[in-house]
Amino acid sequence: MRHHASHGVRVAAGAAVIALTASGCGGGSSDSANGGTVTLTVTTHVDYGYRNLYKEFEKTHPGIKVKEVLVEDLPKKLVTQLAANRGAADVVGVGDDIIGKFKPSHERFLNLADHGVNNTDDPWVQWAYDAGTVEDGKFVMGLRTDIGGLGICYRTDLFKKAGLPTEPEKVAELWPTWDDFTATGEKFSKKVKNASFTANTGDIWVGMGNQHKETFFAESDDSFIADKNTELKQDFLTAANMSVRKVSGGYPPFSPEMANALKTGKAATAVCPAWKLDRTKEASGPDNAGKWSVAAAPEGGNWGGSYLMVPKQTKHPKEAVELARWLTSSKTQKQLFLDEGYLSSHPKVYNDPEVQAKKDPYFSNAPTGKIFAQAADSMEPIYRGTKDSDVASAFMNALLRVEQGKQKPEAAWDQAIEDAKKVAG
CATH class of the missing domain: 3.40.190.10 (Periplasmic binding protein-like II)
Structure with a gap:
């Protein structure tokens, strides 16, 4: 079951389903017993439908494990974790209506522009990209996941x-x-x-x-x-x-x-x-x-969509940024739409003939794409x-x-x- 929502209408996605609790929300770790495996924790307030993608990322990035945590009251907990400078995940996902809450404290997140993120190489739709930035676009604090359309x-x-x-x-x-x-x-x-x-x-x-x-x-x-x-x-x-x-x-x-x-x-x-x-x-x-x-x-x-952010306190900034960028890339988002129905925030994907041609049998074969x-x-x-x-x-x-x-x-x-x-x- 997957839910996105905005303007305060949010739904519990059942953190218990993954059998992880908020206490397990610490940043990534290195497991020396596993030959130096890096474990990246991703925390979101609802299920983004990424479970299969995490497995694919692990296969293509040997030495990295991804742990998913769902926390219903994530925004509140994240405020505390940022203030204490400990406890935050390596990658954090928040709704498009919530990211504004963290813009005054954007310096507690990595500026993804310093890690090569821009809106030229693999562009998002401009309005969605801009909403994840501050300082007139110079500071990129969040990478857009999906968009909703309406x-x-x-x-x-x-x-x-x-x-x-x-x-x-x-x-x-x-x-x-x-x-x-x-x-x-x-x-x-x-x-x-x-x-x-x-x-x-x-x-x-x-x-x-x-x-x-x-x-x-x-x-x-x-x-x-x-x-x-x-x-x-x-x-x-x-x-x-x-x-x-x-x-x-x-x-x-x-x-x-x-x-x-x-x-x-x-x-x-x-x-x-x-x-x-x-x-x-x-x-x-x-x-x-x-x-x-x-x-x-x-x-x-449009209704819905989220942003992935990387708290500055992560012990694995390079790997965390790589994961966030991979999850929000046009290639991954196209796969996510065709497999799970999430609409990409990349114009090259939602204008793709394969995406535009998608019809939903349950909905009388309406041209949903x-x-x-x-x-x-x-x-x-x-x-x-x-x-x-x-x-x-x-x-x-x-x-x-x-x-x-x-x-x-x-x-x-x-x-x-x-x-x-x-x-x-």
């Missing part, structure tokens, strides 16, 4: 029942904007009474937020601007009104209730970046194969504030209150702003 998973059987088209291109034409998405949902609800049009508003809010250059904080000085960001407020009201207008089912993101809704046909659509397809398959089960498809999301965008690549390619850089992930929950909680009928959209927004200001300082 799509909408939808039930073809329920769309037929509602008299809506089912082909991905025609479905995308229904909703060039999120307002059109809501209007389509209202048409759906008139025809189909035993299913909600979409699963929840929280996922939609995250997708919307990733379509702006700034959300909660200003790029110029990292000041809190959500209360002045009229586009952000309009997004919030659009999402919240999906609950008021009975378009959303109110199944909380990443919850058992949402999984059950997807499996039993209680929700006709769900927001789907590339990494979420497997989760949707898993929730829906094999009996629903061919009942789902994927279309482009309103207004494009093409859909997600087009969404990601249209992206502009998003500024992630240093406290982005800290304030995000205030807005998610506000949407939940509207879905539960406890507040109206305007009042929920006002409270979210007040709650966020307390965290933002």
